[in-house]
Amino acid sequence: MTKNAARGRGEADPPPVSGYPSAYDIPKFKKMAAELAGLKLLLSLSPKMRGQMKELEAELERIVGTVERFYQVLGERHWVFHDNLRLDPLVQAVSTGDADTAEAALIAQYRDEDRMRWVLLRTKRVSALRPRADLIDGAWRDYQEGRYYSVVLVLLSVMDGFVNDVGQQRRGLHTRDGEELVAWDSVTAHHQGLAATQASFTKSFKKTSAEPVFELYRNGIVHGNLTNFDNLVVASKAWNRLFALVDWLHALEEAARPEPPSPSWTDTLKKLADNAQQHKAMDKWVPRAASVAADGVEAVLSEPVVQAATAMLEAWKTRNYGKLAPFLHEFTKAKSRGAFIGDIRKRFEVSPLDDYEVIRVEMRGPGLAHVWVSLTVAGEAKESELRWLHVDEDQHVRIETDSRGAWQTVQTDPLAIIGRAWQ
Structure with missing residues (x-):
């Protein structure tokens, strides 16, 4: 060179x-x-x-x-x-x-x-x-x-x-x-x-x-x-x-x-x-919101980010850490997929998820969403606010309609999900 x-x-x-x-x-x-x-x-x-x-x-x-x-x-x-x-x-x-x-x-x-x-x-x-x-x-x-x-x-x-x-x-x-x-x-x-x-x-x-x-x-x-x-x-x-x-x-x-x-x-x-x-x-994008109480379950579940949140929570509940991994927005990842999944297992297995329920969703930006859920962990129900980004494989945020993007949550461990509210 x-x-x-x-x-x-x-x-x-x-x-x-x-x-x-x-x-x-x-x-x-x-x-x-x-x-x-x-x-x-x-x-x-x-x-x-x-x-x-x-x-x-x-x-x-x-x-x-x-x-x-x-x-x-x-x-x-x-x-x-x-x-x-x-x-x-x-x-x-x-x-x-x-x-x-x-x-x-x-x-x-x-x-x-x-x-x-x-x-x-x-x-x-x-x-x-x-x-x-x-x-x-x-x-x-x-x-x-x-x-x-x-x-x-x-x-x-x-x-x-x-x-x-x-x-x-x-x-x-x-x-x-x-x-x-x-x-x-x-x-x-x-x-x-x-x-x-x-x-x-x-x-x-x-x-x-x-x-x-x-x-x-x-x-x-x-x-x-x-x-x-x-x-x-x-x-x-x-x-x-x-x-x-x-x-x-x-x-x-x-x-x-x-x-x-x-x-x-x-x-x-x-x-x-x-x-x-x-x-x-x-420039044409506008915020929107839906809640189970006001709009019904179908309106909330029709949002792609809610579908991603449901799949992520189901993977956590069933302890399928391989399926959980793609939904976590990591700044840096382990050298191999196996090591990454192993790291996720260590984080999540200490706080098993018993049950979950989606409450409402807010689309706050072209590739930014918040999903409120009720989580039952160790027999105790807590409401949590999950923050999601729509990103491509290079971690660039994409508008939600862009097929190159996928929804990932920025809260990548149970403590962040359960014990930390959005400010």
Whole structure:
């Protein structure tokens, strides 16, 4: 293998020091545009494909154009576009060119309880954030209940510790230069993105001020010089910055990987079409719920996630650990299937399940569901809330209608299932 072949993608194609000049310059968007142009040329003689090509071009422009307009409108207010944002609510908001309108639409996404549960679950899966999961949950409760000062202080500490644990440098976010936050091929790496926020984040304040602030001034807030930051805007910016940092970490990891073989034009067309279809399906998705008491047993059992939950509980009850294994969403697994099943046996055989009954289900996200059940363990009945993700074989969360996904519970031992309620 040559030296160049061993280099990571970020090293082979490093981003500009100050970030990408526009969203159109971000590599994944440039690559998609180039692939579309090539496909358009190849398929120019195929009238059947012209309509599909126009749809793909329009969808690409909708995505990239919205990211670019987002930064044009909100970049000076130090909001960062990240991958967990819903696109549709922002398309119209940023197209107005009015910063207040766009900011209100953005904050509304952080106030959406169903959406945030989905995003927080994915966020806490990041290895460097798992030790901080309780702090994140606490900040979310405070955000819902209007204790914005607490949200800001807690998330600032979470971000500092999180960034400190990334890589080998052992330096918190407040010690980082903006250039260090420019990650290859990330929407956060726009020149008005994450790197640009560091100037205000680390700005020093020597005098105490009680004037209202609406920026995430980390130094002024933590050192007690700015006392009037207890508001929805600053708290929402704290969530925005945390999710942007998660994207930054993912981009660093992707940048370190070698460039994969170039896909064929057919594979590219399928991927573009699939991405467009996924975006549309997720934007159209709406939450729903059903309970045995109100809607009947059939309504509840008709939900695929309930069918998965029933199969999982039946396997636990009958002590069939081989059938139980596929329903457990493990971050890391044993080297072999046999070892994995043996590990599951050790966890579950000490708490045999006598009986179970499904009570209700809530579909809280495109690939996120909660199923309430009554479990009888050691003769004692307890109600439990099982949390489920719809994931593919690579552990990527998929919309519930995607055939590549399967339902798995994130509670992978009896203690988590019986003794720990969702917060």
